[in-house]
Amino acid sequence: MLRVLFAFVIIIHGLIHFLGFAKANSLLHVDQLSQPTPKSLGLTWLLIGLLFLTGAFGFLMRKEWWMLLPIAALLSQILIFIYWQDAKYGTLINTMIILICAIAYGTWSFNRKVESEISALMTSDSPTQNVITRESISHLPPMIQKWMERSKALENPSIQFAYIKQTGRMKTTPDGRWMTFSAQQFINVTKPGFIWQAHVRALPLFHLSARDKYAAGHGNMLIKLQSLVTIANESGYAIDQGSLCRFLAEMIWYPSAALNDYVEWKEIDEHTVEATIKYQHLSGTGIFTFTPSGDVGSFETLRYYVHKNESSLEKWNINIDENSYDEFEGRRIPKNASVTWKLKSGDFTWYKLEVQEVRYNAL
Known part of the structure; x- marks a missing residue:
């Protein structure tokens, strides 16, 4: 209008x-x-x-x-x-x-930059999509096998690319105000990487354009006010490590990634499995906790918390609404989740999302 x-x-x-x-x-x-x-x-x-x-x-x-x-x-x-x-x-x-x-x-220029990055990210050297069979998951811990079956990854083609549309709320400080956002995310599963692009409603008449990127082993967070004024442009080891851990956590939305060679699984107990991802110059480890039925209930890892130009390793937790599981393109994945930093000063839940749309491979 x-x-x-x-x-x-x-x-x-x-x-x-x-x-x-x-x-x-x-x-x-x-x-x-x-x-x-x-x-x-x-x-x-x-x-x-x-x-x-x-x-x-x-x-x-x-x-x-x-x-x-x-x-x-x-x-x-x-x-x-x-x-x-x-x-x-x-x-x-x-x-x-x-x-x-x-x-x-500013908006046109920002979008054009992101579109170019998406085009570069969403390429693959292996166009073949292998159907996941019981034999191909037999080497995984029992709970991961159960998850593959529960998520309907079994007997479906492996996921090489994914597109996820989200809406939700976020804030930048523990005592900050909640801001609504809409976002789209493009993921390359075969060569770990993603681009998350969001429009954040900061204040009436003011918005933030945000792009979180992980490609070729490196991360970058770019935030601009009104798509013009740079608020943040973060990169470096801490961002690289955090982006890799984020990719690992978000396998809840592209579960067949669990079979890729860059992930190693180690059973801790009946409902808890440790995952280690190694790619390029980095590695990261996180803990997936499952419900008795085989759904992912939560994920926790150590991730760099960047605040006021300083960074420290802190616990980073994704809690999944177990009642929000739904089917998208033949896979059963969660729709609602919240993300929390477990800081020494107390828990800081900063991100609450709802998945609106998911597409696999044919984007």
Whole structure:
């Protein structure tokens, strides 16, 4: 609705510029323009009006023509300076157009960067999808075998790629306010990696664009206010390690990853299994706890907690709503989960999510 309203305002603004052309060519008597208008400037009024109309329709249709709008606004402002007495109020519209286009450009640029990263991530050297059989899981601990059957990974093709759409709430500090978010995540299962892209509603009229990335053994967290101003751009060993542990934990959504060579399993007791993931220069270990029926109930690992430019190894826990299991594309996975840092100062639950959509392999 706001998109349509903005485009409507631009169209009206553009049509007003045609009055300058009409006056210069004696097509209309325009009382609002008291200053004389030569034909050369009349053509300029016409050109700028056409730029506004083209940009407005591009904005409506989500085409890159909308980038004509700030050019049109700047040219329009030059004319307004020439005809300041008659046209000064157009400055308000031009300023609004430039500000909104700056935000739109930030979003476009951010999305384009992420789309390029997704394209690079979602490639595989082994296009064959092997069907998981009882024989292929016979070497795994009994509870993992039970999980493979319970999750319906058994007798289904192995998952090479996954797409997960989420909604939920998150906060950045223990005493901070909850912020709603919507996110999409792309996962390469054969070559461990993911890209998580989120739109976070920080405050009314303000949003955060976030992208968490793990590819080729390295992680990076990028957060921008209004997609323009960088709030965080974190990388390094602590981020790499945390991203690898996150990939391990999120096997709850792509369970056939448990069979890949980069994961080793060790039974602790009847309902608890230790998993170690080794990839590139890193390794990480976590504990999966299962219900008697074979569903994953929780996951816990040591992960670097980065706060105020410092990092420390802390317990990181994913707790799964055992009543939220549902079937997506033939696999039984949990929909609802919460993520908690178990800090010395107390538990900090910072992330609550609900899975809305899942796609496997054919993305």
